[in-house]
Amino acid sequence: MHNNFELIFDKMVTKLAGNPLxxxxxxxxxxxxxxxxxxxxxxxxxxxxxxxxxxIQGFFEDIVKNIGISGxxxxxxxxxxxxxxxxxxxxxxx
Amino acid sequence: xxxxxxIVSITAAVIALAVAYIQQKTDHKLNQxxxxxxxFNEIYKEYLIKRLPNARKYIHIxxxxxxxxxxxxxxxxxxxxxxxxxxxxxxxxxxxxxKLKCQSMEDYLIRSSINxxxxxxxTEFFNKLQNxxxxxxxxxxxxxxGKN
Numbered sequence: 001m002h003n004n005f006e007l008i009f010d011k012m013v014t015k016l017a018g019n020p021l022x023x024x025x026x027x028x029x030x031x032x033x034x035x036x037x038x039x040x041x042x043x044x045x046x047x048x049x050x051x052x053x054x055x056i057q058g059f060f061e062d063i064v065k066n067i068g069i070s071g072x073x074x075x076x077x078x079x080x081x082x083x084x085x086x087x088x089x090x091x092x093x094x
Numbered sequence: 095x096x097x098x099x100x101i102v103s104i105t106a107a108v109i110a111l112a113v114a115y116i117q118q119k120t121d122h123k124l125n126q127x128x129x130x131x132x133x134f135n136e137i138y139k140e141y142l143i144k145r146l147p148n149a150r151k152y153i154h155i156x157x158x159x160x161x162x163x164x165x166x167x168x169x170x171x172x173x174x175x176x177x178x179x180x181x182x183x184x185x186x187x188x189x190x191x192x193k194l195k196c197q198s199m200e201d202y203l204i205r206s207s208i209n210x211x212x213x214x215x216x217t218e219f220f221n222k223l224q225n226x227x228x229x230x231x232x233x234x235x236x237x238x239x240g241k242n
Binding site: 015017018050052 | 168201
């Protein structure tokens with residue numbers, strides 16, 4: 001099981017908002033494919049310049065259930081053009 | 095006569111005990127309300143009086159119709175939500191209302207910044223933003239005055 005996940009969005013999409021969208025993206029692109037035993041990387045396309053807290057909570061809901069917030073801190077790398085993306089995500093998980 | 099005096103004494107004692115009990119309950123509730131009020135002011139005063147109005151000032155629509163400078167108010171909405179976590183444990187109903195409002199406002203701001211806003215869209219945007227802020231203030235103020 002590879003553990004790098006480059007998220008795919010429509011080419012016109014530059015902003016992510018909405019809890020249901022976050023859940024949908026996770027369900028379609030990560031559910032059943034991610035190995036929580038190992039470290040993994042989520043790659044957010046460079047053109048995405050804004051991510052709402054609602055999207056973050058929807059997308060990471062399952063990941064938090066499985067490995068917790070400290071698991072995300074330890075095991076998950078996030079690549080994005082948004083500065084300090086990992087801290088942004090951790091802060092907005094609650 | 096002695097019997098009557100005895101009955102009056104007992105009745106007076108029972109009433110005194112009841113009054114003392116009610117007083118104790120009232121004092122306890124008052125202390126709790128005062129403490130809640132301290133926490134409430136600590137959490138929300140700065141946001142309502144300074145931080146949200148200041149962040150709101152930055153929002154504007156540029157000459158191309160693009161909604162810009164929404165990051166400050168987004169940060170404040172997320173911050174107010176995170177600082178409200180005390181109520182996640184203390185009053186889940188209030189916390190959920192507040193969280194929903196903050197996040198729906200954030201989503202609205204982000205979605206409004208995707209495409210240019212032209213003509214009436216701009217008026218509609220600012221009207222809706224005003225109403226959303228009013229609603230957020232109402233949710234918080236209602237909690238403070240005990241309506242929530």
